[in-house]
Amino acid sequence: MIGYLHKLYSEGLIQQNIFSIEINQYNATGSNGLYGSTVSKSPETQFGAKNFISLPALEGPDGFKQFNMKGTPLVRIDAFVLTDRNKNPAATLRWMDYFYSDEGAKQYFMGIEGESYEAKEDGRIDYVDNIKNNPDGLSMEQALKPYITWLGGGYPGIVKEEFFKGAETSEKFLAASEQLAPYFPEESWPAFTYTAEESQELTALADDIEKYVTEMRDKFIVGDISLSEWDQYVEQIKKMGLDRYMEIYETAYERYTNSSE
Secondary structure, eight states: OHHHHHHHHHTTOSOTTTTTOOHHHHHHHHHTTOOSSOOOSOHHHHHOOOOOOOOOOOBOTTSOBOOOOOOOSBOOSSSOOOOTTOSOHHHHHHHHHHTTSHHHHHHHHHOOBTTTEEEOTTSOEEEOHHHHTOTTOOOHHHHHTTTOSOTTSOOOSBOOTTTOOSGGGSHHHHHHHHHHGGGSOSOOOOOOOOOHHHHHHHHHHHHHHHHHHHHHHHHHHHTSSOGGGHHHHHHHHHHTTHHHHHHHHHHHHHHHHHHTO
C-alpha cells in the first residue's frame, strides 16, 4: 500500500504538501472546488461541496477489501478530565453526566431550540434552514460554530442519530455507510484502559515508536527513502520496543474482552 501511495504521489495525484497542510488551508482548498477526491465524512458540510460521491471499499491486489475507519458510539473516554484544582468535583461530574442524557445530548449536539434547531411536526428535530443553507455562504459547520463546541474535536457523551445531525447523519453519509457496511471489521473497539504503570510505559514507548512510524511513512510515500530499506525500518521499530508495546495493548484488549463478557 505504501508503494502504491508513493506511485500516486510521484505522479502528482496526491497533494504535494499533504503532510504539512493545515486544516484551514485544507478546508479552503476544498471550498474552492480544487479536490478531485478527498477523505472526509461529508464534503457537503465541510466544504459546502455537493458534487462528491462516496467510494466503495478499495480492493487490494489480492482481492482483499476492508474499511476500518469505523468508530464507536462512545467516541472517546479521555475527552473530559478533572484537575486537582477543581473545588467541586461532585457537582462537575453531575454537570458532565447531564450530557449523557437525551436532554443533555440534544443541547450539546443541536444547540439552542429556535436559533440553531427546531422541532418538526413528526417529533424529529433538525437544524434550522439558516444553518443548513446559510445565506452568507457559510458551510454547515461554520454556521454552527456560535452554538456548539463539539465541532472538530473530541467530546464526551454517546452519539445518537436522534440528536446528532452533523455530517454522520446526513443522507449521503448514511448511504455511504450502507455501501461500506459489508466491509467493516467484525469488531469495533473503544479506547482501552490501562493501569497506571502500563499507561506510563506505553506513553514512553508510543512517543518514540509512533513518531518514527509517522515520519518514515511520510518519507516512503514522498520518496525521500526507498522501499528497499523497509526491512531496516522494521528492525528499527523492534529495537525501539515494539514487542513490549504490543504486549501492553494485548493485555488491555484481554481486560476489555473479559469485562464485556
